[in-house]
Amino acid sequence: MSDAVICDCPCECCQIGESGKSTRQLEKTVALLKKVVERVQSENEQLKKAPGVVSNERLSGLQNENDGLKVSQT
Numbered sequence: 001m002s003d004a005v006i007c008d009c010p011c012e013c014c015q016i017g018e019s020g021k022s023t024r025q026l027e028k029t030v031a032l033l034k035k036v037v038e039r040v041q042s043e044n045e046q047l048k049k050a051p052g053v054v055s056n057e058r059l060s061g062l063q064n065e066n067d068g069l070k071v072s073q074t
Helices: 023-049 056-073
Strands: none
Touching: none
């Protein structure tokens, strides 16, 4: 589909593609989405480094220890 021009100015800011948005609007949307992706990636890295994260092996060991303590109390 060819782009339609909605005004007579020579810039590309007024061309409309299939989405109905101008190049300038699409570039703004892409920039905002990049910021969101960077923020989420940063949050993910912080969560990976958080002390609350326990490996499956460590969790299994703690559960076994807990079960052992329960048995010894009875």
